[in-house]
Amino acid sequence: MCCSDQYADGGQDLEATDVAFTALLEDSAEELYEQAPCGYLSTLMDGTVAKINTTLLEWLGLSRWQVVGRMRFADLLTVGGKLYHETHFAPLLQMNGEVSGIALDIKDTDGQRMPVLVTSKVKTGDDGGPLLVRTTIFDARDRRAYETELLHRRQAAEEARRQAESDRERLQEALAVLQRSLLPAELPTVPGLEAGSYYHTASPDLLGGDFYDLFPLDADRWAFFLGDVCGKGPQAAAVTSLTRYTLRAAALHDPDPVNVLTTLNTVLHERYTSGDTRYCTAIVGVLSPGSDHVSVHLASGGHPSALIQRADGTARYLPTPGGMLIGVLPQAQFTPARTQLFPGDTLLLYTDGLTEARTGPERELYGDDALRAFTAEQPATGPQALITALTRLLAGFGDGLDDDTALLALGVPAPLPTPRVKT
16 A cells, blocks of 8 residues: 555544544433433432433433422332432432432333442532532442342352251261271170270261171170271272171181281172282281180281380280281281280270371371380270270360371280278
8 A cells, every 4th residue: 555545534533533523522411311311400408300311211200390390309219219318318318518429219100220320429509508419320220230139149149058067967967977887886795894995987978997896605705806097988988898898707707806807808809809909918816714804816917017005004005926917919918916914904996087187387197106106105004995085185276187097906905903991
């Protein structure tokens, strides 16, 4: 394009712009007032309409002679709007001299409501006295529709949230019932022995796989076990249920702890060999009360060693090295161990949620050494007292305890001190 063409086009644009400005300047002030995109009206101080533009008249469906000098501003409002005008709008206007952005509803001749935003300002004379009130009214139908839709969406979201909370509460209640069904309702009373237990649920939304039990084998012996199934959720719960019933049945058939774990290993390996491998860790044991002590024969399959709190204030682990995970291999090795509990001694079994809790600013593992030291610091006053102390310890971990934890403590009560007889 040559320079002359560019100048020609530029000249045409300028000419068109000049025409537009000329047309705009030809608008009279009266026309701008009457045809404004909002409503205008002026009222006397008693509210009588003195002037009103065409836009507002069209919204109301009224003629000028019907309004000017015959109606008050409040007459243009709905019943609720009139009440608000009398109790809030008019007093504020009188006190402040202006009111801005008030949401009201006007009504047309058919009684239809129209949401508007109203701004009024008092015009004063040279002496400062009020002369009239100038009011601007903006159409708020689109805004009201948006607000209504927003309110409906908010109400729907709130209802969905309440429903979700209700569903979650029902789910948590169902999971809690199912979790309790995987544990004994209460531990039995064993003659000459004291027992205590505790189960910490890390999340009410997930089923854990920790388990324990204590039950009689015959008139003189009692079996116990504690373990941890890999994973969480319904599938882990199914494995836990199978594991518990298998251990009880196997112990009643042949109470040797190694044979019990061998039977469980066979059952789990055969049941879960189709790609969905499931396994667990466990300690199984037999208690045989004697005249002044209780003999303990136990075996471990990949589980943390049992901890013994002695009456003399010491604490040590009962080593069970080499015990393999249960259910992984068709043939597995399990490690037996034996000990004796005397009055004041307590045997503690636990799952690794306890020792793997995160502590301190560095989020370090709590660990086996810390647990042994903590146990040694506790008075040797029996399983219930030790379980109570450990429960407080678990609570102190806060969000550092992110796994379920099962505790089972078995011990021989210390003899009560003999009261000294005064002579």
